[in-house]
Amino acid sequence: MKLNFNSLIIFLATIVFALTAYFSVGYFHADEHYQVIEFAGLKAGWNTPQEVAWEYHTQIRSALLPTLAYWIFSFNSFFHITDPYTSLFVLRLISGFLCLFALVFFFRKSSIVIFKPEQSNSFFKATYLILLLLSWYIPFLSVRFSSETWSAICLLFALGFYFEIGKNKYNALIIGILFGLSFLFRFQMAFGLIGIGIYHLIYGQQKLKTTLSVLIGFSIVLLIGIFIDRWFYSEWVFTPWNYFWLFFENDILNNVESSFGTSSKYYYLEALVQLPTHFIGIVLLICFVIAVIFKPKNPVVWFIIPFVLIHSLIAHKEERFLFPIVFLFPFFIISAFLVMSQSTFLRKFFNPLVIYTIFALFFTHVVGLFFMTTKSAGLGRMEITQYIHSHYDTQKIHLINTPYSNPYNPWGSLPEKMYLEKKIDFQQIDNLANFSDTLFQTKSINLLVVRGYYLENNKLPKNIDKMGLKLIAQSISKKEQSMNRYVKGFENADVLYLYEWKRHNTSTTKRSRTHVNE
Structure with missing residues (x-):
């Protein structure tokens, strides 16, 4: 069977993701370890409640991801894999390959929306796939066994199904389940889900029927999450309520300054330009503005805008809070390029921007991808x-x-x-x-x-x-x-x-x- 160019890209990405999972020892942020791995240790028997983070005692974290880690550790032990570094490599490998699958799935489904069938888009499609799978930060973030990455995985699958919500009678139920999982892995995903909900009420097809199916799927996952939390915390608890009430009580009622620090309202705008490097950040900002103006009826736009805006209103800010949506950045780049190539007014800016972007991507990807693939996580x-x-x-x-x-x-x-x-x-x-x-x-x-x-x-x-x-x-x-x-x-x-x-x-x-x- 003859392999096409897209298949070669996916094959190369599989190798890169596997290498990244192997070399990316440790954790990028403390929460990735202390609120997942150490929480799993409570059930695995090598940790005690007195030795874990305060979030366990306030019961503000869903036990879903620590439970998955515990199950994988138990599976490893069954096959006599007890070395901690090997066990954590297995977690990263599972995260990486699942995220790779989600990205390919999102590529195929979103391509139907982005590209017109009657036009030749092979160059743009190949570029889109390369950006989705091999942008310098993608493999590194994909292998993280963290709430941000797993919520992003579920979001990518959910959006992929949403592009074809009316194609299958079960799609809406599946979307609700995936949105529910994305929410349980990271409660802040609710900000973007609100935007998707509003979009569906305005533009969605078969609004009542599909909305009901989505809500049923979401509720099923929420109910399962309650039972998992009951098993994990040894008492009935609704962790999403505890999480948002703690934030509301401290930040709104009592106006308590965050002990983790506060940042400017423009922190995420600055991070959007600076963190991907200025080469890519400037392009990304331009493409995002173009996509919002010329593609306002896109559900991805309706998810990201409230997600970023509400996060910007919260005093404590970190770049990792945006990790669930950075996998969608290539979507905006390609969408903007297509708009520019088809617009009489914007076409004069198209060739210079494409040439600049190719240069910027080549520079950052060759250096950045190698750097991020072979380094350990965080401070090492x-x-x-x-x-x-x-x-x-x-x-x-x-x-x-x-x-x-x-x-x-x-x-x-x-x-x-x-x-x-x-x-x-x-x-x-x-x-x-x-x-x-x-x-x-x-x-x-x-x-x-x-x-x-x-x-x-x-x-x-x-x-x-x-x-x-x-x-x-x-x-x-x-x-x-x-x-x-x-x-x-x-x-x-x-x-x-x-x-x-x-x-x-x-x-x-x-x-x-x-x-x-x-």
Whole structure:
């Protein structure tokens, strides 16, 4: 069977997604770990209520995603897969391939709406598919076992079915189920679902019948979610109500300033331009405006506008809150390009914009896709723990760390039990001025973890050499740090450096000597 170009793109994307799942060790944001993996540990038996995040005690998180993680861990254990890093790789692989499937499904269904059958659109279709599957950020976000990614997966499937809502009598019910799952994975999806609901009441076909079917599907999922929460929290609880009431009580009734910080109302507009890099951000903003003006009857537009606007009104803002909709950005780029190519007024801007976009995409994709595919997640803390796990087996380890440098407990109050080694003890020093070789234990492997902040503000490196400490690993490689000058994805002060005391540990010297990333 002869493969077409689109099939080759999907095949290439499958490889990229698998590689990203393998290399993307750890988590991008703390919630991805502490409110999913550590929550799953409560049922898996390696965690206790006293050791998990406060969200568990306030019962404001749906237990659906932690329950899925628990089921997958149990499945892994049945096949004797007990290594934590392998188990988490399985989670990322499942997320990545499911998201890949959702993106291809969305591509096929949305293409029917975007492209006219009588026109030759092979170039635009291929470009659209490449943007959907191989934009530099897509594989990285796709492999995240997080509420943002799983809500996006359900949204992509739901929108794909919505484009053909009247084609099958069961489509509306399926859409309701998928919207319900998207909501349970991330409650803030309700903002966009309100927009979809209004759109359907205005433009939808068979409004009463389809609306009723959607609501039935949504209600079924909501009911299942209540039973899952009952099992997880050991009491009857309606987590969506708890979540939104906590927000309403703090932000509206009591006007309590968020302990996580506040941002400008224009934060997401600025993030939209800056985070994809200015090359792509400017194009994206232009394309979004064109799509809204010339394609106002599109359900995707009606979902995104209230989603972004309501998020902009909330004081606490983070770029990850937009992750569920960034998978839809290629939809707007292609929609705008088609509008421009067919508009007499806009056609004069079409060729320059396309040429600019191709250049911008080539630059960001070649560099960015390779960078994001091969790097660990976030600040790379799990690069350090994985190195310790793979190189020291069951040996007793004495880990010395500066404040906020302990990769197993970076904030000092919530241990990462999933990664924690059994034969390891910790000792924190307040600053490097207090560091000396008297802290070493002769019967243990002595390791020191230091944040880049302390190396930048102290003359420690020379002292380290004199004490017999050698750098053996770091959370972010030197190459990534060099590239970071252009993308500004992290602060060098937050990079972790792992040292080993070699003076009395010569048996491990050969094994560790060449591991530091160059």
